[in-house]
Amino acid sequence: MSKALRANPAIARVWAYRERVEHEAADQFTRLAEGLSAVGSDAKITALARRSALDEKRHAILCSTLAREFDPEVEFDCPQLGVSLGPRHWSVADQTLYAAVALCCVTETLSSALLIEMHGLSTHPLVRQTVHSILQDEITHSRIGWAHLAEQAQRTNVRWICEHLPSMVAEAMGGELPLVKGGVDDLSAYGVLPRSKAHTIMVRAVREVVLPGLASFGITMLPGR
Ligand SMILES: [Fe+2]
Numbered sequence: 001m002s003k004a005l006r007a008n009p010a011i012a013r014v015w016a017y018r019e020r021v022e023h024e025a026a027d028q029f030t031r032l033a034e035g036l037s038a039v040g041s042d043a044k045i046t047a048l049a050r051r052s053a054l055d056e057k058r059h060a061i062l063c064s065t066l067a068r069e070f071d072p073e074v075e076f077d078c079p080q081l082g083v084s085l086g087p088r089h090w091s092v093a094d095q096t097l098y099a100a101v102a103l104c105c106v107t108e109t110l111s112s113a114l115l116i117e118m119h120g121l122s123t124h125p126l127v128r129q130t131v132h133s134i135l136q137d138e139i140t141h142s143r144i145g146w147a148h149l150a151e152q153a154q155r156t157n158v159r160w161i162c163e164h165l166p167s168m169v170a171e172a173m174g175g176e177l178p179l180v181k182g183g184v185d186d187l188s189a190y191g192v193l194p195r196s197k198a199h200t201i202m203v204r205a206v207r208e209v210v211l212p213g214l215a216s217f218g219i220t221m222l223p224g225r
């Protein structure tokens, strides 16, 4: 790798942004674990959510290491912690189901799809190692949501999630896309996919994984959405 490419603030910014997102995910999983425990979810699912919070903290460290690799002077954003997924006036059970679907079934599934592509294209050794390590965990994190949804679908009607599906998907897709502005080189070798490719991968993951998975529980995208 050339010296010029080694110091690359644009790549560093993306990894610094991801560091913030990982901290926020850790915060969300901590809250999700509390919700799962409160609603009497399977102890294994709850334990997995708790462990996921620790995974996300580890991911944040990996991302910050990479950000500094590309720019030792890179600045990190302050994560937004304590943000509830879904309206606060909902019951704990509804908030927990909403968070499990939004965070795990949708966001972690899209994240896994992007990471699979990144892993296939990355050539920088530390990027490749980091992407591989994070990918292993994100696939497990997505399963927490599917497991909780399956559990809840046996107890109650979960179809009310339908009307929230568009905003969940939009929120999940909006996270990664603003990172790469147009007119830059393809930085896939460093874990930064072109914006259009990232969009295509996420749309495919929604169509082929998220929507069919949710449809098996009667949760479908409402017509026109
Ligand atoms: Fe993560």
Ligand SMILES: [Fe+2]
Pocket (backbone or CB within 6 Å): 025, 056, 108, 137, 138, 141
């Ligand atoms: Fe995750």
